[in-house]
Amino acid sequence: MAIVVKRPKLNIFERMYLPAIAKGLLITLSHAIKRLRGQTKVTMQYPEEKWDSELPDYYRGAPTLVKDEQGRERCVSCQLCEFICPPRAITITPGEIPSGDTWAKVEKRPEEFEIDMIRCIYCGMCEEVCPEQAIFLRKDYAITGTTRAEMVHDKEKLYEIGGVREGLVNKWNELK
């Protein structure tokens, strides 16, 4: 069934078009004035102004590895994160912990742990999947480098950004 859309009947001022133009001009002008008086919110001027202090707790920045309060590497090199990572940004070389070590009962730790920050999409899957809570997304977002190689974070770098996280998983220490 055809629907008949009734056209509005325009009065003489609307048909003359000029009052409408004047109205339009006034609207844009009022925006300009508000903007000049600083009453409009505009884009943040990034390098000078930053949002760092207001980043929400759930902000997903660079993924990093963390150590626990005793300085133990939390990662047990289970490679779940490597497996789940959608863009395959993580490359882990697993290694065994020698029997003389304090943490010998943990058995495994990563020999090498690399996250390619050019590939990473900051999805947070690695953090979610990790059974040891060893990998966390921190609030660092300005990850830069001049070469591709520089953009691959190795284990040292990951621990450097990650730092220490306490609590959470206690199954490897005496507290258990």
Next chain:
Amino acid sequence: MAELLLILPGLIEATVKIVGLVFLVILPMVAYSVYAERRFSALLQDRVGPNRVGIPFTKISLAGLGQPMADGLKFILKEDFTPAHVRKLYYWLAPALTMVPALLTCAVLPFGGYLKVPFVDEPFRLVIADLDVGILFVFAIASLGVYGIVLAGWASNSKYPFLGGIRSSSQMISYEISLGLSVIPILMIYGDLNLGSIVQQQHEHGWALLPVTLDGLKPVISMRDLALLVPLSISFVIFVTSLFAETNRLPFDLPECETELVAGYHTEYSSMKFALFFLGEYAAMIIGSGFAVTLFLGGWSLPFGLGSDGSDSLFWGLVGIGTFFAKVIGFILFFIWIRWSIPRFRYDQLMRLGWVFFFEIALFNILLTAAILMIFRQS
């Protein structure tokens, strides 16, 4: 040899004026009106606009005033690509044909009254060519601008530019008529085609749209001028609207019309050739503003017949130049303001507006002016 010596001072004077006006004022103004457009439109749309580029290799940004230089440099460094399927000669000719008429018309534009330079007896007239057929010259040259666009559309040998070119020619031809007719009341009132003397008369009797002079501190306006305000206001509206159409500015930018025609007539152009179209449009806009100011808003004269025309003092001459360019800049801002406030017309609406309304109203307006002039005959 003796003849050469006779024309030499005039030649030098003309060269100085041409270089001064075109290269030192109009072209930088073209560059900076692009910047103004971007900054002003940002204001109107609650944005920031280009505010970064300043002095190269320093952190001084000067609110982005370096942007036009960067843009120009970018245009020069870009690859100048000529598609294989174009008609080379016309393809190359078209950008020049848009830029040249736009700049040529400024020859008759009086950008000030007189300039009395120390040690020279006779004050200089501040106009490159003091033609007695000034307005006719303007219309003759300005209508050449359409050739550039039509040629560009045709030479590109591709459908969108072609449509843009066709649209532009029909649009420009339609609006040229109302543009010409809307100026006739001015000519009837001032009885002169020389732009310089039109401004001179406005200087003495008040602007065309502000015909008020001061007697001491009391504003004076004659009945005749009051009555003439009616046709002059109508003229002004028609003139300004047609000017928008002539310069292909929004709301009449159908030859370009990104949403339908990619980029219209300059779709196939790149680099500096594109820049010439782009800058030609802005040059036409500046000079069009110059004419609107000259014809309706008193050109270089201050309101209420204040000041002098500069034939006796350097100071008033400079004030005249300053006033003229201040008004032109104000008018350009108005152009930009309109552009970012009003949506584009549909093509049939555009043609209807031109032929059915403006043409008739302008004709009627001439009769109205004639009637008023008859009634208030100053015999």
